[in-house]
Amino acid sequence: MVSKTVETPRVTTIAVAIQDWPGHRAGQHVDVRLTAPDGYQTERSYSIGSAPEDAYVSLTVERLDDGEVSPYLVDELRPGDEIELRGPVGGYFAWDNELGGPLFLVAGGSGLVPFRSMLRHHRASGSRVPVRLLCSARSLELLIYREELIKLAADDLVDVSVTLTREAPDDWRGYRGRIDPALLAGCRHGCFGA
Amino acid sequence: MAVSRGFVGRRPTDSARVPPGQYVTRDFPVLSAGPTPYTPLDTWDFTVRGLVNRPVSWSWQAFRALPHENITVDIHCVTKWTKLDTTWSGVSLDTLLDAAPTQASHALAFCDGGYTTNVPLADLRGGKAWVVDEYDGQPLDPEHGGPARLLVPHLYFWKSAKWIRGLELRQADQPGFWEMFGYHNYGDPWKEQRYQGD
Numbered sequence: 001m002v003s004k005t006v007e008t009p010r011v012t013t014i015a016v017a018i019q020d021w022p023g024h025r026a027g028q029h030v031d032v033r034l035t036a037p038d039g040y041q042t043e044r045s046y047s048i049g050s051a052p053e054d055a056y057v058s059l060t061v062e063r064l065d066d067g068e069v070s071p072y073l074v075d076e077l078r079p080g081d082e083i084e085l086r087g088p089v090g091g092y093f094a095w096d097n098e099l100g101g102p103l104f105l106v107a108g109g110s111g112l113v114p115f116r117s118m119l120r121h122h123r124a125s126g127s128r129v130p131v132r133l134l135c136s137a138r139s140l141e142l143l144i145y146r147e148e149l150i151k152l153a154a155d156d157l158v159d160v161s162v163t164l165t166r167e168a169p170d171d172w173r174g175y176r177g178r179i180d181p182a183l184l185a186g187c188r189h190g191c192f193g194a
Numbered sequence: 195m196a197v198s199r200g201f202v203g204r205r206p207t208d209s210a211r212v213p214p215g216q217y218v219t220r221d222f223p224v225l226s227a228g229p230t231p232y233t234p235l236d237t238w239d240f241t242v243r244g245l246v247n248r249p250v251s252w253s254w255q256a257f258r259a260l261p262h263e264n265i266t267v268d269i270h271c272v273t274k275w276t277k278l279d280t281t282w283s284g285v286s287l288d289t290l291l292d293a294a295p296t297q298a299s300h301a302l303a304f305c306d307g308g309y310t311t312n313v314p315l316a317d318l319r320g321g322k323a324w325v326v327d328e329y330d331g332q333p334l335d336p337e338h339g340g341p342a343r344l345l346v347p348h349l350y351f352w353k354s355a356k357w358i359r360g361l362e363l364r365q366a367d368q369p370g371f372w373e374m375f376g377y378h379n380y381g382d383p384w385k386e387q388r389y390q391g392d
């Protein structure tokens with residue numbers, strides 16, 4: 001593991017350098033395997049948040065308080081540690097430039113992770129297909145990849161909408177409430193809030 | 195095998211019932227490859243076709259009239275959750291297959307929405323598999339595959355196809371939907387046959 005980035009109080013991105021990484025397609029995941037000193041092992045799946053073009057493979061992990069693996073990855077793991085990954089796996093929920101578009105992506109919480117990979121790949125590969133992303137977060141502070149999403153949305157082809165389900169700033173111009181058919185029907189333009 | 199520095203881990207409470215790499219959940223997570231189809235019951239039927247003399251179909255009413263069994267089983271999803279003691283009611287595949295004598299060795303389940311999955315016929319016979327239409331004493335919710343889904347609890351749960359409409363009996367095995375997308379052809383949770391090559 002080479003670096004950790006805190007996204008929100010509960011969510012951290014870890015970047016790993018992998019020798020002989022075969023490459024991945026945006027949207028694929030890896031299985032992380034942890035091994036205790038007595039040989040006990042456990043595995044969990046994590047989406048890849050980096051683009052195929054990026055130097056490192058990054059995972060974004062939300063800490064579940066009573067979880068076995070996510071608190072370890074968020075709290076304990078530190079740069080220099082080795083981590084065992086298997087993958088990339090999953091070929092269905094994947095997008096690459098050749099597949100074309102348009103793309104309509106809807107996510108809440110850590111569901112955004114594979115979409116960041118797709119958005120980065122969209123930019124890095126010079127794709128010309130329009131992308132519309134709708135993401136849901138409890139509050140603006142809890143939206144992962146906030147800064148990067150704002151930058152990605154500057155592209156005319158990329159349209160990012162956010163809905164806040166619990167708390168919104170007074171001057172919030174984005175959506176409020178959970179994603180439901182009414183919200184989807186009214187989802188016309190990207191509006192990144194204030 | 196490299197030890198993960200600082201990792202202690204939780205041991206499964208019941209390793210006789212929880213396959214390797216799985217954790218026990220009390221929820222019933224929902225994962226589908228496409229939108230939930232809603233098929234009206236008056237157009238629903240269940241068909242056994244393929245390598246049979248004559249295809250056999252049951253309307254919803256005829257299917258409901260078949261002898262049902264109550265089933266309590268543990269289910270194991272390839273995404274790592276296991277749910278213990280789930281209760282279902284449905285028709286044994288033995289009952290359905292008895293109506294359609296065949297020389298076939300494999301079955302491809304087909305479903306509303308276009309999903310398919312392949313299972314050796316031997317795994318559907320002998321009281322090991324059902325087409326279920328009730329979960330926890332209630333009609334099976336569309337989200338969980340209603341009106342009826344396959345239940346093959348000894349394989350990973352993607353084999354228990356939601357929204358099933360029938361079986362195509364085949365001489366040669368043919369990979370289904372997830373099986374073509376890199377998942378294991380057979381899917382035994384006790385051998386951790388998650389992906390191709392396991």
Ligand SMILES: Cc1cc2nc3c(=O)[nH]c(=O)nc-3n(C[C@H](O)[C@H](O)[C@H](O)COP(=O)(O)OP(=O)(O)OC[C@H]3O[C@@H](n4cnc5c(N)ncnc54)[C@H](O)[C@@H]3O)c2cc1C
Binds near residue numbers: 071220
């Ligand atoms: C294909 C795939 C991709 C994934 N990508 C990501 C990702 O990018 N980022 C990320 O943070 N997580 C992701 N997950 C979820 C991840 O694999 C783990 O399930 C999660 O980190 C919890 O593991 P844990 O060991 O901390 O908790 P556990 O010890 O497994 O469980 C602790 C408690 O949380 C519940 N729980 C476990 N998993 C979930 C879940 N997924 N949702 C709700 N409750 C749960 C359990 O029932 C239990 O009560 C992905 C899962 C899959 C299948």
